[in-house]
Amino acid sequence: MYQEAAWFTTIIFCFTIIGIFIFVLFNAGTREDYEPVKKQWYRFRNLYFLALIAVLGIATAVTLQDLPFDRAKAQSDQEVVDVKAMQFAFQLSKNEFKVGQPIEFKVTSSDVNHGFGIYDENMIVLAQTQAMPGYTNSVYYTFVKPGTYKVLCLEYCGLAHHVMQAEITVK
Ligand SMILES: [Cu+2]
Known part of the structure; x- marks a missing residue:
């Protein structure tokens, strides 16, 4: 739209x-x-x-002034989640969260460049960052609605790029 x-x-x-x-x-x-x-x-x-x-x-x-858009600051009650992207999967140290819990996703890659995109049930992207080998990029997000969210790769990374996904459950 x-x-x-x-x-x-x-x-x-x-x-x-x-x-x-x-x-x-x-x-x-x-x-x-x-x-x-x-x-x-x-x-x-x-x-x-x-x-x-x-x-x-x-x-x-x-x-x-609004750039970068996701400029959420580190908060004390923040949950830190390690995310490792690889051909062709995501490894999240945790994938079940509570509504309203601020989360810091620390995203890296073990092989090539990937994207880390969090999508809601309508496939609207909520937050994203690059997953790069040798670097850790943080993306901050707080889920406001319970549901099942999808993590998709946003960077073409090889033949099976399209199957690269993970799920996040928010209660
Ligand atoms: Cu990919």
Whole structure:
């Protein structure tokens, strides 16, 4: 659904921009037409440019505050789970949790690069990180609903990549 919304929004913006270009193309005069008003418009253009820089700068600064999205801090009551990804399975030190229990998944790999993605019952991804040999990446998550969750590999890692999964039960 989000993919479709993004797709249609992109298409609408593309055609809007094409439309504006065509409009400007057909309404543009010659250079002489603009000479008398040039100075005035240059001033407007400079102001417009500065305003644009200010707006975009502020928007960028504000929205970047949220990155990385999963910036949950280590908590004292946090349960630490070791995750080892390998061709073609996941090994979790624990896979049964309670609702509301903050969890830190410490994810690594014993062979090649894998992905560690936690999915809910509707196959919506809730949290993910890379599983890399020689590194441990932490991803923090707290389950808010009981149910059966799936762990899938998010990085093509070999012929049986598609069977690489694990289950997490939350009560
Ligand atoms: Cu894989």
